Amino acid sequence: MIEMIWAMDENRLIGKGNLLPWHIKKDLDYFKRKTRNKVVLMGDRTYRSLKHYYKDKKLPFEKIYVANNEDHTGYPDAETVWDLERFLEKADEDLMVIGGRTVYEVALPYAFRLYITYVLGTHEGDVYFPDFRLADFKLVKKEMEERLIFAVYERI
Numbered sequence: 001m002i003e004m005i006w007a008m009d010e011n012r013l014i015g016k017g018n019l020l021p022w023h024i025k026k027d028l029d030y031f032k033r034k035t036r037n038k039v040v041l042m043g044d045r046t047y048r049s050l051k052h053y054y055k056d057k058k059l060p061f062e063k064i065y066v067a068n069n070e071d072h073t074g075y076p077d078a079e080t081v082w083d084l085e086r087f088l089e090k091a092d093e094d095l096m097v098i099g100g101r102t103v104y105e106v107a108l109p110y111a112f113r114l115y116i117t118y119v120l121g122t123h124e125g126d127v128y129f130p131d132f133r134l135a136d137f138k139l140v141k142k143e144m145e146e147r148l149i150f151a152v153y154e155r156i
């Protein structure tokens, strides 16, 4: 099963200068709880962004796949995914897609469950979640926090 998790504001903003546009501890804690010890898939830029946040600490995932179109020398703690569409079509293990925009866009048609965190208000930044049909999913859970709404959707 393929799941996706992201946090976006009211303009669907998700990134700023290859980092998150906000620092909200409850959002980070939720992300950590939902992704801990999972098999995760992300793009090269999100991988580098996480390395910035985690510094020298090991990334807390069971297994890491990083999508990358260029001939990088590889990742010390992750497997490279060269052909993302093919990888998603053939996926036979549970996967949590953790960004960024380009990988979310390719992975959306394959996703069964979405963990969307709505960050209330608008922020400055430069990367937005792509437009997509939320009507293809049904809301199965919703929790409110001070600046956040944690919503979970499943494909209809």
Ligand SMILES: NC(=O)c1ccc[n+]([C@@H]2O[C@H](COP(=O)([O-])OP(=O)(O)OC[C@H]3O[C@@H](n4cnc5c(N)ncnc54)[C@H](OP(=O)(O)O)[C@@H]3O)[C@@H](O)[C@H]2O)c1
Pocket: 005, 006, 007, 008, 013, 014, 015, 016, 017, 018, 019, 020, 042, 043, 044, 045, 046, 047, 049, 067, 068, 069, 070, 072, 081, 082, 083, 084, 085, 098, 099, 100, 101, 102, 103, 104, 106, 127
């Ligand atoms: N708010 C959130 O929940 C959240 C979550 C994650 C990330 N973000 C933010 O999103 C931003 C990064 O998003 P992004 O779209 O710029 O980058 P990204 O999706 O993390 O990575 C893009 C890279 O992935 C590789 N890639 C993309 N499509 C591919 C394909 N079809 N096949 C193989 N490789 C492919 C390419 O790597 P190469 O260029 O190396 O070939 C591409 O440059 C950052 O600001 C980050 O902080 C936000």
